[in-house]
Amino acid sequence: MKHILWATILLLLTPLASAETYRISGKATYADNSAVSLGYVYVNCEQGAFECYQYRGTEAMTNAYGEFTMVIDADSEEDGIDILLTLKGENFTHTIDLSKHQNSPEGKVYQNLKLQQNPTASGVMMGFGCFIVLFVVAFVSILLRTGSRLSTKRGRLEFMGYRQAKQLECPKCKEMVFQHELVKHLIVDHDLDPLDAGEITGMVMRRTWSEEE
Numbered sequence: 411m412k413h414i415l416w417a418t419i420l421l422l423l424t425p426l427a428s429a430e431t432y433r434i435s436g437k438a439t440y441a442d443n444s445a446v447s448l449g450y451v452y453v454n455c456e457q458g459a460f461e462c463y464q465y466r467g468t469e470a471m472t473n474a475y476g477e478f479t480m481v482i483d484a485d486s487e488e489d490g491i492d493i494l495l496t497l498k499g500e501n502f503t504h505t506i507d508l509s510k511h512q513n514s515p516e517g518k519v520y521q522n523l524k525l526q527q528n529p530t531a532s533g534v535m536m537g538f539g540c541f542i543v544l545f546v547v548a549f550v551s552i553l554l555r556t557g558s559r560l561s562t563k564r565g566r567l568e569f570m571g572y573r574q575a576k577q578l579e580c581p582k583c584k585e586m587v588f589q590h591e592l593v594k595h596l597i598v599d600h601d602l603d604p605l606d607a608g609e610i611t612g613m614v615m616r617r618t619w620s621e622e623e
Contacts, residue, residue, distance in 0.1 A: 432484040432511055433518035434504060438476045438497055440529045445476030446497065451523065453482070454494040454501060461491045479518065484508060497523050578614050589615070 438446035452469035455462035470480040480495070489508040494501045502523050511519050577586040580595060587595045592614065596607035 430484065430508070430511075431517075432482050432506065432508070433479055434482075434495070434521055435477070435479045435518045436520050436522040438472050438478060438523040438525070440525050440527060442528050444529055445474070446472050446523075446525065446529075447474050447476060448472060449476075449497055451478050451480060451495055451497045453480070454496040456492065456494065459492065461488065462493050465493055495521070495523060498525060498527065500525050500527070578611075578618060581610060581614060 438449060438451065440446060449472045450469050451472065452467060453462075453465045455466050465482050468480060468482055470478045472478045484506050486508065488506050490505060492503050492505050495504050496502075500523075502521070504521055507519060511517070576589045578589050578592050579585070580587050580592065580600075582596065582600045585595075592611045593604070593607045596602045596610060597604055600607075602610070
């Protein structure tokens with residue numbers, strides 16, 4: 411009975427003892443040889459390759475230099491099977507080679523991944539590009555408006571600091587009169603008393619201020 415129990419324990423422990431940590435290291439680059447930074451490399455399998463399915467979904471992230479190390483557990487039964495290393499939709503076949511792994515002084519096998527695609531513009535660069543475009547558009551718009559204003563005499567005077575006097579509507583004749591000439595206009599053109607002209611001008615100015623507010 412004891413012999414059967416020990417045989418069962420040894421049988422259960424044997425597969426565990428034969429499995430070893432299998433490391434795949436490499437560098438991932440784009441077609442232009444720039445590093446694939448912070449990208450996920452994960453294990454995929456060919457359709458029908460059932461011996462590979464136990465590793466499917468295992469993943470590793472590349473560092474800022476595109477370097478990665480993927481770790482799986484492999485035993486003698488998996489020696490020689492093919493798995494797919496997938497990065498950004500592109501697949502790379504890797505054949506598990508336990509002998510090569512065991513004889514490696516660093517305890518890992520190397521496989522670099524070179525993509526056929528080029529890197530896409532980053533969000534920061536795209537945002538910076540949009541900012542530059544908007545800045546140029548705004549700058550050109552300001553130049554065009556400034557040039558249009560400077561093409562007129564009034565615009566040139568305003569550019570130098572001169573402002574045209576405000577105009578008010580005369581309550582008697584409905585004509586537009588410069589604010590500082592409204593009193594004179596009421597006295598001369600409408601024959602009003604200076605005090606009355608001043609009072610009417612004040613009422614018009616207060617009404618204008620209230621409308622502006």
